Amino acid sequence: MIKIGNVELNGNVILGPMAGITSLAYREFMKPFGVALSYSEMISDCGIAYENQKTLDYLKTSELDVPVGLQLFGFDIKNSAKAIQIIENCAKFDILDLNFGCPVHKVTKTGAGSSWLRDIPKLFEYTKAICELSKKPVTAKIRLGWDDQSINVFEVSEALEKAGVKAITVHCRTKEQGYSGKADYHAISGLKEILQIPLFVSGDIFALDDAINSVNITHADGVMVARGGVGNPFLITQIDHYFKTGERLPDSTVADQIRYARAYAQKLIDLKGEDIAIRELKGILPHFFSGFPGYKKFRLAFTINMSNKNEMEAIFNGIERETKL
Ligand SMILES: Cc1cc2nc3c(=O)[nH]c(=O)nc-3n(C[C@H](O)[C@H](O)[C@H](O)COP(=O)(O)O)c2cc1C
Numbered sequence: 001m002i003k004i005g006n007v008e009l010n011g012n013v014i015l016g017p018m019a020g021i022t023s024l025a026y027r028e029f030m031k032p033f034g035v036a037l038s039y040s041e042m043i044s045d046c047g048i049a050y051e052n053q054k055t056l057d058y059l060k061t062s063e064l065d066v067p068v069g070l071q072l073f074g075f076d077i078k079n080s081a082k083a084i085q086i087i088e089n090c091a092k093f094d095i096l097d098l099n100f101g102c103p104v105h106k107v108t109k110t111g112a113g114s115s116w117l118r119d120i121p122k123l124f125e126y127t128k129a130i131c132e133l134s135k136k137p138v139t140a141k142i143r144l145g146w147d148d149q150s151i152n153v154f155e156v157s158e159a160l161e162k163a164g165v166k167a168i169t170v171h172c173r174t175k176e177q178g179y180s181g182k183a184d185y186h187a188i189s190g191l192k193e194i195l196q197i198p199l200f201v202s203g204d205i206f207a208l209d210d211a212i213n214s215v216n217i218t219h220a221d222g223v224m225v226a227r228g229g230v231g232n233p234f235l236i237t238q239i240d241h242y243f244k245t246g247e248r249l250p251d252s253t254v255a256d257q258i259r260y261a262r263a264y265a266q267k268l269i270d271l272k273g274e275d276i277a278i279r280e281l282k283g284i285l286p287h288f289f290s291g292f293p294g295y296k297k298f299r300l301a302f303t304i305n306m307s308n309k310n311e312m313e314a315i316f317n318g319i320e321r322e323t324k325l
Helices: 024-033 045-049 053-057 077-090 113-118 120-133 153-163 208-218 234-245 254-272 274-288 296-304 309-322
Strands: 013-015 037-044 068-073 095-100 138-143 167-171 199-202 222-225
Touching: 013 234, 024 037, 024 234, 024 254, 037 045, 037 095, 045 053, 045 068, 045 077, 068 077, 077 120, 095 113, 095 120, 113 120, 113 138, 120 138, 120 153, 138 153, 153 167, 199 208, 208 222, 208 234, 222 234, 254 274, 254 309, 274 296, 274 309, 296 309
Parallel strands: 013 037, 013 222, 037 068, 068 095, 095 138, 138 167, 167 199, 199 222
Antiparallel strands: none
């Protein structure tokens, strides 16, 4: 069993943080598919420190969402310390995660996200200070390095472990790569062997074989699923089940996908209200039907012809008729 500080995981598939996606509704929906640990989307320490309401909303968790890590991004220990104090007073969570991987210019130009990877001594001092003041176990999410010329994932991981983090997830790309190219699992082969803490591998886990391959190469304790789970929640079940039993489960059917999509849509509507939920669903529902040839018209309909719940239902009904369900 994987232990992150005092937090025990009942599996080794974790849900990757995704800004704009991994809301409480998404995490609650994904959990029963076999998620051992979920992470919130990245939350600005300044936003929390200044008690910005929209930022504070990201701190919402529930009993269905346990264990859960809240992910902070920041560039300065003073803001982060204040944010942690507020989070510990007003949020229920199990793990504090530090974002050292975000490649977005708006974030890195402040010194936050993957910018930290460029200065290991500074990263060490910041992380050590956070580990000392946090009451919850601290984890970190990193990339291979800033660019091809400065891959330093081994040095960064050792510094983070020494600073006191209790687990590390590596997105196997550099900051410069953003989300392009392939995740390079070989770049962290041997890393597990020099760490005492759990290691998770992230990047391009879109199918069960990607998960198996990534663990075979890296010997990581577990995998983080991010984009691959959007519209394909059963992927988590397939990976979790395989790691626990060695058995492969068949892919989900269209009927399953309709059921999952309806359940997720209802959860989002309940938590965010119909207007906001429908806007977000336009970007997410098409993914539930992306593996099925001939369904392009339905994917487009979710994006273009859906402005309320009734129109969404009409599209689901259309899929059911087409599939003769
Ligand atoms: C839309 C989007 C938003 C993301 N937001 C975050 C974030 O807030 N924090 C973070 O650490 N990683 C974030 N990531 C990175 C993912 O957690 C993950 O490491 C990356 O997408 C690679 O995994 P995948 O190929 O399985 O998606 C984001 C990725 C995407 C696509």
